[in-house]
Amino acid sequence: MKQPLDYLQNFKNHAWLIGDDSQEFYQIATELYFQLIELSKKAIPPKIILAEREPVRFLASFIAACAAKCPVFLCNPDWGKNEWEQVFNLVQPDIVWGLETGDWGLGTGNNNLSAISNSIMIPTGGSSGKIKFAIHTWETLTASVQGFIEYFQLNAVNSFCVLPLYHVSGLMQFMRSFITGGKLVITSFKEIESQRIPNINHSDFCISLVPTQLQKLLQKPELTTWLSQFETVLLGGAPAWEELLEKARFHHIRLAPTYGMTETASQIVTLKPDDFLNGKNNSGQILPHAQVTIDNLTGNILIKAKSLALGYYPQLWENPNNFLVDDIGFLDAEGYLHIIGRSSNKIISGGENIYPIEVESAIRKTNLIIDVCVIGIPDKHWGQALTAIYIPKNPNTSILEIETHLKDKLSKFKIPKHWISLPNLPRNAQGKINHPELQKIAEDFLAHSSHNS
Template sequence: MEILDYIKRQNDDWVIGSDRFHFQQLFENFYLELLAYKTPQKILLAEREPVRFLAGFLAACAANCPVFLCNPDWGKQEWQEVFNLVQPNLILGDEDSGGWNRILYAPLPMPPSGSPVPHRDGNRQDGGWTHHYLCPIPNTIMIPTGGSSGKIKFAIHTWDTLMASVKGFTEYFQLNKVNSFCVLPLYHVSGLMQFMRSFTTGGKLAIFPFKEVESNQIYHIESSEFFISLVPTQLQRLLQNPDFTTWLSQFKTVLLGGAPAWNELLEKARFYRIRLAPTYGMTETASQIATVKPDDFLNGKISSGQILPHAKITICNEQGEVLNSNQKGNIIITSQSLALGYYPEIWKNQDYLQVDDLGFLDNDGHLNIVGRSSNKIITGGENVYPIEIESAIRATKMVNDVCVIGIPDKQWGQAITAIYIPKKANISSLEIQNILKDKLCKFKIPKHWISVPTLPRNTQGKINHQQLQQIVTNRLQTSPK
């Protein structure tokens, strides 16, 4: 079995700060338990501890069990949503004691009334868990994605689609081994693919929660040999500390993705000679399919990068006609790393994926993102993309964070609304608007301004637009007319 061969080939210190033999024991125990079942088990993997998570993940893959990667910090409503969708056989999660094969009763709610509940069958010699539901898609890896909607869904991947992404990455950066310093959650594609790159190439993997990094609780490694992946908000926070700025500048490459980065942040990273590699990708493509190489970034290149060898991007208009260089249109992705669908549905056409993003390929073949089709605001008959307005507002250097959306308006169709975090309490929206008059067309300047202490971003830096809309609705309802 390919996965078993990979495990045998690992060096003693491949997971920095962890015992390889402890990992192997965890893997073998769980793998053998799964093999005792007559059919593949549907598994929810909600382990918080990284080594246990990785051992469970690999054992499930090696035993051909469909595994659903889960965030252990999901709330009651989110877990109920996942239960209703998946109806699992096994749930692997945090417990102070007990073996791998267990049901986690808290904080997970029980399935809805009338649904079969996983239970131990005393008549079975293996003492395993039974369930009335079987998974229609065996041997798959389900990776959660909520995007900007906030509703959880699982992109269906396989070991092969993830490996296609690894191969494209190593070819692009011309590497035999990939050492990764991971501060992103392993249940998310951005963290999982860091593990996959290191594990399958014989590289090293250091795993530290971002909070530990910020509090200087980090393992001292040879940074020049490692890749680290960050989202823009994490990079922003680290660059506010001179010690962290120096630390980041020592890394071989700092991959940046998860959400759009703003020009001021990129300029600051370039000023401090951070070997940044802005990327473009998503859960459905098993992470990045376009990346700027660090040398190109330091030399002033601004884009989402060159297309990796395992992918192809075509820009088309609304009629499906292929556009030329520098013409903006819909992004069509062809890649060996594409997901098969969203659980439990398999996509009818798996040859390509048309995404919500709009962009163009420049003369160098680099991808440039201009906005999202679903985020487009039509105000007074004009098409406006939030990313342009957000960039202009950030450039005033008067906000720490900002998000621009459109809300229904009887006069304009949609009214541009800016939800922002001011850098100082005494900064008013009028001050910002006065600066924007020389930067944006009049119809692009937001009509509503809402100051907030925080924006509802997830760990990958993506805005939850459902929560944001609720914030706007509540604020406008209570504000003076």
């Protein structure tokens, strides 16, 4: 298998970064690689925290660390004090790149063997308040790229990246372009919203979005037209709602809804754009590097994949070949995966099992709200009381009006008992709800309401 240094040499005189300096990438990566090799001669390879804000420097540092076989921890420079305390206590780094430490920040790590050699640690679980690092390797990330190009029958992948590079969704866009010799555009979503867009042939590029980003783009006709030019618009990070998918289909967006996670190095199931445009609404078929089965008893999804992580730092999984996830779903006769919900999100109210995704979908279809999340709040009578936290399209919309729309769409026990209107919902950069924060908001609101009444 080709290693990072082999690919790096291929890019020596190749202008593959659109809008950025490809030569700068090569020079930084080469310089840092040799510095790391020198450091590694004196001791075992140093543990590196990578929190560079500047994209070219982030990617060059990443490749240097991988080439020198140093354990590297990808980090969000915008984490707060609490998150950084967690990370430094867990990692105890030898080197810190970024965090205003200068080009070459040396930490005070205890350079021990607890970091798995030649590993890439990708953060996950930040929305729950507790950060974990999935342990990947160059081989697991490469397997993900291989599965992607086989599935889409591509030789080179040109990527248009608006997602964070420290997150698996941004990193894998870089990996696909780097390994296949494709082109890469890196910009921010704010730049796109402001219509400061690089002049490229978009039909040669793939772009990855999360549902909230797609929703914002479809609200502006000129950006909708722009998005329709892409060959493939990968959509992941959080479940998409039916109204959003229908709107994308109406505007002939070549959407590819995906199913995957940090632990699988991005998607392992994807719906191809032609299937989407022909009316299919599911997560698609399984990529060649993965196997997906359904647990007969629980309905939970079981994953085997060449791209599967080895564990959560610093522990390796005892049985890494069978990864049972929280998601519940089924495979239809044609091998398409349908996600029903998450077992941990299941709400039991009055003895009835309720999956929030079904209730949220029905509420969205009323066209009276902008965003919604359904959760269960502890309740003496019901066990859990179904609670909808939502952003109304019109502040004057009454709860009774929403409930009236739902009466013939949902069973009575699936209609929320509490409704809380907010100006916005706490979501992270990938569009995922911060459930602990939302739970606290709802419980505080309901306690205050009951106190006042």
